[in-house]
Amino acid sequence: MINDIFNILLPHFILGGFIILLLVLSMILSPRFYRYARIISAVGISGAIVCLSTVQTEPQYFGFKNSVMADSYTLLFDFVILACGFLITLLSKNLVRRHKRHAYTFFAILLTAIFAAMNIVSANDFLTLLVSVELLGFSTYFLISVSKGYLPKEAGFKYLITSAVSTGIFLFGVSYLYGITGSLNFSAIYEYITENETSFIYAVSAIMIILGLGAKLAVFPFANWVIDVYKGTETTVLAYLSTIPKLAVFGIICRLLVFPLSNSFEIVFVIAVISLITALWANTYAIRENNVKVILACSASANASYVLLTSSLVSVYNLSTVIFYLICYAVMNIGVFAYLNMYGDDKSFDVSAFSGLYHKNHGFTISYAILLIGLAGIPITSGFIAKIYLFTAIANSGLVFVPFLLGLLLLTVIALYYYLKILLPLFQECDKNTSVQKLRTNFSQKFVVAASAIITVLLGICPEMLIELCKFIAYNI
Amino acid sequence: MSILLSLPFLVFFPMVISLLVLSPLFTSNEVVLRRFSKGVFGFHFLYTVLMLVFFNSSTPYAVSINLFGMDWIQSMGIKFSLRTDAVSIILVTLTSFIFFMAAVSSKFSIRKNHKFYYSMLMLLESAILGIFTAGDMFLFFLFWELEMVPAYFLIGGKFMENYEHQEEAKTSAVKFILFTFFGSMFMLLGILLIHYYNFVSNGILSASFADITDSTIPFGIQILIAICLLIGFGVKLPIIPLHTWLPDAHTNAQTPVSMVLAGVLLKTGAYGIYRFNYEMLPQSFKVIAPVLAVLALINIIYTAFVSYAQTDIKRIVAYSSISNMGLILLGLCAVNQIGLSASVFHMVSHGLVTAGLFMIAGIVYLRFKDRDINTLQGVATVMPRLFGFSVLIVLASIGLPLFAPFISEVLTVIGAMNSDISVFIRFSALFSLPLLILSSCYMLKFLHKGFFGTVKDEYLKVNDLSVHEFLVLASLLGGLIIFGLCPNSILGMIN
Numbered sequence: 018m019i020n021d022i023f024n025i026l027l028p029h030f031i032l033g034g035f036i037i038l039l040l041v042l043s044m045i046l047s048p049r050f051y052r053y054a055r056i057i058s059a060v061g062i063s064g065a066i067v068c069l070s071t072v073q074t075e076p077q078y079f080g081f082k083n084s085v086m087a088d089s090y091t092l093l094f095d096f097v098i099l100a101c102g103f104l105i106t107l108l109s110k111n112l113v114r115r116h117k118r119h120a121y122t123f124f125a126i127l128l129t130a131i132f133a134a135m136n137i138v139s140a141n142d143f144l145t146l147l148v149s150v151e152l153l154g155f156s157t158y159f160l161i162s163v164s165k166g167y168l169p170k171e172a173g174f175k176y177l178i179t180s181a182v183s184t185g186i187f188l189f190g191v192s193y194l195y196g197i198t199g200s201l202n203f204s205a206i207y208e209y210i211t212e213n214e215t216s217f218i219y220a221v222s223a224i225m226i227i228l229g230l231g232a233k234l235a236v237f238p239f240a241n242w243v244i245d246v247y248k249g250t251e252t253t254v255l256a257y258l259s260t261i262p263k264l265a266v267f268g269i270i271c272r273l274l275v276f277p278l279s280n281s282f283e284i285v286f287v288i289a290v291i292s293l294i295t296a297l298w299a300n301t302y303a304i305r306e307n308n309v310k311v312i313l314a315c316s317a318s319a320n321a322s323y324v325l326l327t328s329s330l331v332s333v334y335n336l337s338t339v340i341f342y343l344i345c346y347a348v349m350n351i352g353v354f355a356y357l358n359m360y361g362d363d364k365s366f367d368v369s370a371f372s373g374l375y376h377k378n379h380g381f382t383i384s385y386a387i388l389l390i391g392l393a394g395i396p397i398t399s400g401f402i403a404k405i406y407l408f409t410a411i412a413n414s415g416l417v418f419v420p421f422l423l424g425l426l427l428l429t430v431i432a433l434y435y436y437l438k439i440l441l442p443l444f445q446e447c448d449k450n451t452s453v454q455k456l457r458t459n460f461s462q463k464f465v466v467a468a469s470a471i472i473t474v475l476l477g478i479c480p481e482m483l484i485e486l487c488k489f490i491a492y493n494i
Numbered sequence: 495m496s497i498l499l500s501l502p503f504l505v506f507f508p509m510v511i512s513l514l515v516l517s518p519l520f521t522s523n524e525v526v527l528r529r530f531s532k533g534v535f536g537f538h539f540l541y542t543v544l545m546l547v548f549f550n551s552s553t554p555y556a557v558s559i560n561l562f563g564m565d566w567i568q569s570m571g572i573k574f575s576l577r578t579d580a581v582s583i584i585l586v587t588l589t590s591f592i593f594f595m596a597a598v599s600s601k602f603s604i605r606k607n608h609k610f611y612y613s614m615l616m617l618l619e620s621a622i623l624g625i626f627t628a629g630d631m632f633l634f635f636l637f638w639e640l641e642m643v644p645a646y647f648l649i650g651g652k653f654m655e656n657y658e659h660q661e662e663a664k665t666s667a668v669k670f671i672l673f674t675f676f677g678s679m680f681m682l683l684g685i686l687l688i689h690y691y692n693f694v695s696n697g698i699l700s701a702s703f704a705d706i707t708d709s710t711i712p713f714g715i716q717i718l719i720a721i722c723l724l725i726g727f728g729v730k731l732p733i734i735p736l737h738t739w740l741p742d743a744h745t746n747a748q749t750p751v752s753m754v755l756a757g758v759l760l761k762t763g764a765y766g767i768y769r770f771n772y773e774m775l776p777q778s779f780k781v782i783a784p785v786l787a788v789l790a791l792i793n794i795i796y797t798a799f800v801s802y803a804q805t806d807i808k809r810i811v812a813y814s815s816i817s818n819m820g821l822i823l824l825g826l827c828a829v830n831q832i833g834l835s836a837s838v839f840h841m842v843s844h845g846l847v848t849a850g851l852f853m854i855a856g857i858v859y860l861r862f863k864d865r866d867i868n869t870l871q872g873v874a875t876v877m878p879r880l881f882g883f884s885v886l887i888v889l890a891s892i893g894l895p896l897f898a899p900f901i902s903e904v905l906t907v908i909g910a911m912n913s914d915i916s917v918f919i920r921f922s923a924l925f926s927l928p929l930l931i932l933s934s935c936y937m938l939k940f941l942h943k944g945f946f947g948t949v950k951d952e953y954l955k956v957n958d959l960s961v962h963e964f965l966v967l968a969s970l971l972g973g974l975i976i977f978g979l980c981p982n983s984i985l986g987m988i989n
Contacts, residue, residue, distance in 0.1 A: 337569070379518065390643070395639055395640070395642065395643060396636045396637075396639050396640045397636075397640065401636065401639065402567065405632065405635075405682070405686075406567070406570065408682065408686055409570060409686055409689065409690070412683070412686035412687055412689070412690050413690045416715075419683070419687070419718075422683060422686070423680075423683055426679035426680070426682060426683055427676070427679060429675075429679060430672060430675050430676045430679055433671070433672065433675050434668075434672060437668065437671070446652055478561075479561040479562065479566075480566075480567060481561065481562075481564045481565070481566065481567055481568050481569070482562070482564075484567060484568075484569050485564075485568075485569065488569055
């Protein structure tokens with residue numbers, strides 16, 4: 018037991034300790050000390066990152082009676098999740114200033130969400146997975162509805178309902194799987210699947226499990242929440258919402274597809290169709306929208322569908338492309354929301370409200386533009402490389418998937434249209450009488466925007482190192 | 495000498511300078527910027543001429559750049575390799591020349607945002623040179639996509655006070671970028687499929703043009719790939735149903751930008767067909783060539799009629815470009831040596847002609863604020879020098895002997911007539927001959943309706959050509975005459 022903690026769970030326990038510390042401080046400190054909450058949470062996350070070095074990955078380590086595991090794959094995901102968490106903590110300065118009374122609680126919940134995300138990735142048992150997914154869902158619900166007003170409450174409620182229903186579907190699938198295999202443990206299920214003939218009901222259960230988890234990614238049957246939730250959520254929380262739950266859920270979906278759920282054609286085909294429907298819905302919905310947050314919501318859903326399609330076509334090569342895409346995507350998304358955070362949460366997010374911002378804020382607007390064209394997949398950005406790398410994976414999976422690939426490629430043309438819709442007003446000429454505001458920024462926002470833009474460009478120029486790393490991780494799963 | 499001649503320098507020099515110009519440290523003084531840019535483009539042109547002079551087709555320039563000891567994307571077999579053969583070095587020189595001319599002629603048409611304009615022009619040059627010199631499919635695709643960004647800003651940007659077509663320019667820029675992206679996505683599909691099937695059938699994980707052999711790829715797949723690629727290039731070329739972005743973009747952009755777009759950008763499509771379909775997938779190209787030849791014929795005849803119906807002088811020139819690109823496509827479809835060399839030769843001569851025609855249209859618009867040939871008249875009486883140049887360039891574009899287009903048009907038709915692939919190609923060649931008459935119809939209409947007649951009183955004091963404009967038109971015309979007199983300078987290189 019103690020061995021397990023020191024071998025794989027030390028980062029989790031560090032985070033847990035800081036969660037308890039923050040909760041205690043939230044009860045005893047007066048709101049005047051709200052500043053320190055951010056520092057404490059940053060220290061906690063850094064501590065967890067440092068403790069990642071203690072995790073034993075070679076060979077794979079199974080702890081707590083096979084219910085959690087660690088290998089280089091979980092280590093990478095843990096690292097990326099924690100790094101995103103660190104950047105989000107940096108971004109939350111304005112948010113906690115507005116909600117001084119809840120500063121400590123906010124960070125406690127943020128750390129809980131990170132904790133849950135890490136736990137999802139390292140789960141080796143459907144029970145652990147269920148508990149972690151629920152924990153992630155509830156923390157996200159609290160984070161979404163942190164601010165006052167009608168829209169955040171609506172957003173939070175919608176998220177809660179969707180996540181409850183999707184968990185129901187997930188559990189349903191798990192119960193079928195338990196009925197077939199008689200176990201909840203991934204390793205045991207995998208053993209059973211390899212030894213016995215699988216039935217139709219097995220494919221159904223696998224698809225239900227994927228769909229239930231897919232709600233967190235805004236994939237087709239549970240995609241509608243993403244619009245209202247993004248509209249009503251603060252940008253800091255959006256930076257969280259568009260990265261950490263996605264990383265965690267993709268982390269576990271890829272692994273589920275690789276080893277407990279076998280790779281049968283029915284499963285792959287159904288998931289591919291679902292992804293295509295999601296991409297179609299998200300991209301076409303965004304055309305008529307004028308709210309930047311809603312457009313980004315659609316883009317999040319669309320990107321998730323590309324990745325889901327690729328990860329369903331299981332192979333080592335595809336897995337490496339998925340990991341690379343997720344990392345590039347997380348960097349770009351955090352940068353985009355950091356810029357929106359700079360712009361201010363209390364202002365209008367209509368595309369026309371951004372017009373001419375370039376003329377007063379050259380550097381940051383250019384960084385933002387780089388991140389957006391990265392999301393659209395135009396060189397010289399990591400988005401271009403990531404998209405090509407991802408699409409090679411689909412092209413390599415056989416002629417059956419060429420129509421799907423063509424569909425996705427054509428949908429990215431539509432995607433370019435709505436990214437341009439966000440991008441173009443920034444550079445618009447303004448009349449003399451309308452004054453463009455100079456954004457009020459703080460150091461951490463500047464740092465996040467600049468760093469993510471620089472990383473995006475660097476990965477676009479020389480991606481090979483990260484790709485090698487992703488391949489190494491994918492081979493070792 | 496060979497140490498000095500470096501391909502990466504050739505391609506990335508304008509890009510580096512463009513970043514320098516865009517940076518806030520660089521001056522925003524209009525005169526300094528203009529002279530500096532002219533110097534940069536002039537230097538670049540001299541450098542390309544030097545590379546052309548020392549070009550040797552037995553040892554073509556080739557270089558592969560390694561980052562930290564690894565290929566660019568090693569896991570997919572993608573190398574950052576640049577290389578040239580005879581066709582690409584000719585097109586590189588043409589590109590550099592047209593950009594130099596465009597930079598010189600920017601003095602009067604660009605009145606605002608100089609910094610941004612020149613930096614985007616340089617970036618566009620880098621991207622186009624990258625397309626012409628890429629030695630790897632994905633690198634080609636990277637430059638192909640990269641070129642959209644500066645081209646978008648150049649078409650839609652605001653470079654003139656009170657430009658009456660500003661809003662139209664913006665929408666046509668969006669149209670341009672969406673069309674191009676649509677095409678390039680099909681192209682990407684084609685590239686991905688070649689990359690994969692070449693790996694499966696030949697066992698080489700590589701995306702270099704040199705490593706692809708089509709003989710072992712299943713034939714059905716080859717046809718699929720070829721069609722995907724052709725849709726991609728067909729948007730740029732343009733092939734007829736995919737052409738609607740072109741007249742808008744070329745008409746509403748500023749004059750130097752139109753020169754670059756028509757003179758160079760369209761040639762990237764033809765170059766792509768040559769590099770991918772013609773050279774890399776010859777089997778499938780032979781099957782598709784008859785269909786393409788018929789499409790090329792439709793391009794030639796249909797747009798010639800459309801061009802005749804236009805009243806806007808820039809639109810006439812834009813449609814005539816589409817018509818001429820059809821001829822280039824026909825030359826490629828012949829799949830023989832004469833057709834290929836004629837096609838490349840026509841790229842050069844049409845590049846020079848169309849740049850000249852757009853320049854003339856731009857000069858007229860600057861002076862008269864009008865592009866409609868029904869209301870525009872009497873230009874010849876107030877601008878005799880411009881009239882002289884216009885007559886010569888229009889005659890060149892019609893295909894009069896002594897000028898380069900005559901040779902290239904005739905050779906293209908001869909090449910297509912000699913094609914032994916299909917009777918359709920020979921028929922297309924036969925039926926494309928009326929182009930010579932049709933082009934004289936619309937071009938002479940351009941000349942006589944716009945230039946003759948009595949000028950309105952308010953335009954009596956219009957100035958004739960300035961030194962800059964004179965030099966640009968004279969050098970374009972000089973190029974046309976030189977290549978018309980000694981066509982073997984280009985044809986010999988390709989053979």
